[in-house]
Amino acid sequence: MDVAHAAGVSKSLVSAALRGDPGVSAESRRRVGEVAAALGYRTNGWAQRLVSGRSALVGVLLTDLRNAYHTDIVNGIEDAAEEAAYDVILSHGRRDPDLLRRRLADLVELGVDAVIAVTAHLDEPDLRQAAARVPLVVVGRPARVPDGAGWVSNDDETGARLAVQHLADAGHTRIAFLAASDRPAARARRDAYRAAAPGRPREFDARTGGIADLLTATGLPDGPTAVFAANDRLAAEVLARAADHGVRVPEDLAVVGYDNTDLAGLVRPALTSVDQPRAAMGRAAMAQALTLLGGAATAHEVAVPTLVIRASSVPATP
Amino acid sequence: MDVAHAAGVSKSLVSAALRGDPGVSAESRRRVGEVAAALGYRTNGWAQRLVSGRSALVGVLLTDLRNAYHTDIVNGIEDAAEEAAYDVILSHGRRDPDLLRRRLADLVELGVDAVIAVTAHLDEPDLRQAAARVPLVVVGRPARVPDGAGWVSNDDETGARLAVQHLADAGHTRIAFLAASDRPAARARRDAYRAAAPGRPREFDARTGGIADLLTATGLPDGPTAVFAANDRLAAEVLARAADHGVRVPEDLAVVGYDNTDLAGLVRPALTSVDQPRAAMGRAAMAQALTLLGGAATAHEVAVPTLVIRASSVPATP
């Protein structure tokens, strides 16, 4: 450290001053700070972390940057991390399970203090392996979360029930369900739909032309008059395709989505949607990471969703 | 390293085997790998990076996770990074200039090999300071990019001209411009609009009620018949509010956006938009970071936008 030399003090003093050690006089702190700035000195992060054994870094792995749902959670994590004096490093799995595994291993190897995995696409063995090395909190609904990992999830059953109940209360008796996934969250929403919907289930899969089928069926005598879509993105596609096909929303088809992302307020008719408290879930995940770091046991926290009603499910009052 | 002990070999061999050093026999590599896996051994990233002087990490700073434009660029960066055997670490500035500065400094201090800043919100002094310590490439259009930093940007003037020309070619003579920013990119688009639009300029600012003003003016005898919005998000808001106000798009008002994000295809009418080659821009940024790392001089690469025509600017043929 030639900062020490230039300032005419010891290396120890420089180290202490730069770290903000309380036992350093204000005068020394100022001098050292000045000289360091003048010399453009920056402490070497690798060395500092190697010796201190603490990185003050939490790694966040997320499935899909493009998904507003995920990024809202990240915002919550970041807020809580900032308050706890942790920096957040993001890593991006791009919906690719293989890439997600590698990124998870990379974060562990990098040596972050804790990992928060905002993803439903990691298998239990991978999660378990990571959790054995570093405090790990999962946000979302993967196939299975190992005991060694913390977990924050949304109550999909309640959310789906809210959506279906809302439609049933409005008088709909032929309510369809639309999904594009077989993952646990979509499954849970579908199961709750089956339990709550009046009449027989009418299920469509967007991966196999389900949106077109749904809109065609809507015209039929016994066709659905409402649809609960497993997420907002799907619901927005229904709105778009409905407009293309001359199907009126909500008159011919009421639509409810899930997630209450930005999109819900931006499309027309604006989308009724189940809201997950995303920022709160992110905060809860960071809070749990902190308690794990402190040696606490893992927990499963379940966030309770609410329904936000907009025009896509409510006929305009004449 | 008790891996060495357990495998009955030297630390040097373990180190070489784990790094994939070519001078290690296949048999040794296998043995060491096995023992390391059995012991759950992971190399310490901090130590490895401290001694090797190379992190194999590139830090990406981005303004806004929620903006699909930014995340598409990140995908391009990641693709190119993967090919070059670099890992990407993301840091998030949340549209907050102050936070962006701190995050930039954090990345530098962390010790990544290069930084790519996907943002227009950093000031020249901050960029210069970072560039003095680490190869830095800026993607976007900040107030000023210092000579020491690489730069990849989009040709906003050309893009705006394409948008306005398209509307003028369709016969529009009263074309409005809508923005919500005074930043260089928005300014450049506005200036190109002024130069290319027939008739007098009609400029609206969404931050001060411009969308409502625009829609009101649209009904007037001399009101605008078309609008070029400085980005897709704004354009989507115009579509939504137009629907609310009974203004028909494109019959009463033709709309063109900028960025050609996912949103453009999802709204109705689908949005005509200027497309920036985002993935290519991301790749170019990573490629330039690599050349800077190799000691090359900085460059300014300008990507050329194209126009994607959809229903929001083209009356349906009867």
Added chain:
DNA sequence: CTGAAAGCGCTTACAG
């Protein structure tokens, strides 16, 4: 392939 040595840039006690 081994084994002992030096060093990466810092922090952490500790005697003075």
Added chain:
DNA sequence: CTGAAAGCGCTTACAG
């Protein structure tokens, strides 16, 4: 506050 020492967990030559 100083200064010398030890050590964090690795990699890098290098003689054998």
